[in-house]
Amino acid sequence: MQQVDPAFLFEVGDSSRSVKRLTENGDKIQQWLLLNSTLDSIDSCVFQSVYKENFHNPLFIAANNLKSEINKKMVSIFPSEGDGQPLSDWDIKGIQSLYAKYDTILISELQSLSSYLVTRKSGFNTELLINSGILFFPSNLINKAPDAIPDLEQAMKCIAFELPTAAGFHLHRANESVLRYYWDSITSGKPKPNNGNMGIYIDELRKNNYGPKKIVEHLKSIKDFHRNPLMHPDQSLNSVDEAIDLMSAIRCSIGYMLQHISEPDNPIE
Numbered sequence: 001m002q003q004v005d006p007a008f009l010f011e012v013g014d015s016s017r018s019v020k021r022l023t024e025n026g027d028k029i030q031q032w033l034l035l036n037s038t039l040d041s042i043d044s045c046v047f048q049s050v051y052k053e054n055f056h057n058p059l060f061i062a063a064n065n066l067k068s069e070i071n072k073k074m075v076s077i078f079p080s081e082g083d084g085q086p087l088s089d090w091d092i093k094g095i096q097s098l099y100a101k102y103d104t105i106l107i108s109e110l111q112s113l114s115s116y117l118v119t120r121k122s123g124f125n126t127e128l129l130i131n132s133g134i135l136f137f138p139s140n141l142i143n144k145a146p147d148a149i150p151d152l153e154q155a156m157k158c159i160a161f162e163l164p165t166a167a168g169f170h171l172h173r174a175n176e177s178v179l180r181y182y183w184d185s186i187t188s189g190k191p192k193p194n195n196g197n198m199g200i201y202i203d204e205l206r207k208n209n210y211g212p213k214k215i216v217e218h219l220k221s222i223k224d225f226h227r228n229p230l231m232h233p234d235q236s237l238n239s240v241d242e243a244i245d246l247m248s249a250i251r252c253s254i255g256y257m258l259q260h261i262s263e264p265d266n267p268i269e
Contacts, residue, residue, distance in 0.1 A: 002050045004050060004051075004115065008044075008049070009045075009110070012041045012044055012045045012049075013041075015037045015038065015040060015041035015044075016037075016038050016041035016042065016045070016099075016103070016106075017038075017103075018033075018034040018035070018037035018038045018041075019034060019035065019038045019070075019092075019095050019096055019099050020096060020099070021034055022034055022035075022087060022092045022095070022096070023092075024087070024088060024089040024092060026086055026087075027086070028077050028078070028084065028085075028086045031077055031086055031087050032074055032077050032078060035070050035073060035074050035077075035095075036074065038066075038070060038099070039067060039070050039071070039074075042063050042066065042067055042102075043067075045106070046059060046060065046063045046106070047063070051109075051110070051113065054109075054113055054114075055109050056109065058105055059102075059105045059106060059109050062098075062101050062102040062105050062106075063102055063106075065098055065101075065102075066095075066098045066099055066101075066102045069094065069095055069098055070095060073087060073091055073095060076091075118130070118160055118161065121159055121160060121162075121240055121244065122240075122241075122244055124136075124159075124160075126160055128156075129156045129157065129159060129160035130156075130157055130160045130161075132153075133152055133153040133154075133155065133156025133157060134149055134152055134153055134156075136152075136156060136247070136251070137152055137251055137254060137255075138251075138254065138255050138258050140258055140263075141178070141254060141258060143263060143264055144181060144258050144261040144262075144263065144264070145177060145178045145181040145254075145257075145258065145261065147177045147180075147181075148174040148175075148177040148178050148254070151170040151171070151173040151174035151177065152170070152171070152174045154166075154170045155167045155168075155170035155171045155174065155243075155247065156247075158170060158243070159240055159243050159244060159247065162240055164236070164237035164238065164239055164240050164242055164243035165230070165236040165237045165243075167237070167243040167246070167247070168226070168230050168237045168242075168243060168246055169230070171243075171246055171247055171250045172222075172226070172227045172230065172250070174250065174254070175222065175250045175253055175254060176196075176198050176201075178253075178254045178257050178258070178261075179198065179201055179219065179257065180192065180196075180201075181257070181261050182211070182215075182257040182260060182261055183201060183205075183210075185260055185261040185262050186205070186210045186211040186260055187208075187210050198219070198223050198227060199223060201219075202216060202219050202220050202223060205219075211260060212256075212260075214256070215253075215256045215257060215260075218252065218253055218256060219253060221249075222249055222250065222253055226246055226249065
């Protein structure tokens with residue numbers, strides 16, 4: 001996946017149309033600059049941009065034909081020897097005809113690209129959801145339960161990209177990752193249950209009175225109402241709102257557990 005810059009297309013489109021402003025027997029410098037502007041825009045958009053891998057051969061042919069003609073005319077305006085001549089009306093019409101073919105193909109190619117706008121989810125900043133999802137969770141998680149970070153970042157990306165069920169899986173994985181740190185801290189390092197199932201951890205916490213009761217009850221609520229149903233193939237989260245609701249519950253769970261997890265001897269800076 002590659003982030004794109006909409007402003008780039010606006011700027012390239014404006015520059016590429018410079019040849020449409022050419023006038024017969026106009027100022028040579030102005031004509032040269034207009035031709036060069038279009039030439040640069042062709043290279044930037046067709047041959048150097050992130051879109052190039054999705055373009056097809058007809059566009060490259062049209063672009064190269066236009067580039068070749070522009071280069072010839074730029075040399076005729078300012079030849080290496082002697083005085084050049086400004087473009088005639090015939091020259092200008094020839095260039096603009098080639099440009100019209102190129103422009104038509106380029107527009108068609110851009111319209112067929114699989115480009116999507118990531119819309120805002122609830123009141124969340126879209127860029128943070130995609131690139132800095134960990135910021136939606138307690139800051140001390142980075143030091144106390146670093147193994148949970150990848151899943152939380154993936155979960156927030158899934159919310160941004162409207163993949164609620166995938167977000168749910170990552171959120172539950174992150175919660176269980178923090179639960180293991182919580183177990184180590186609250187039991188003073190006692191061996192973990194042989195079966196890593198979340199239900200087994202909860203049963204052991206309850207049976208041995210490890211940690212505050214409210215945390216155990218909150219974990220059980222998440223297991224019964226969110227985790228267990230989602231593990232069945234016929235169940236899913238049907239909307240982004242459901243994923244956000246789950247994220248809120250998981251954030252509370254993680255926050256409660258982090259209060260009882262000790263800071264590491266060598267915290268991450």
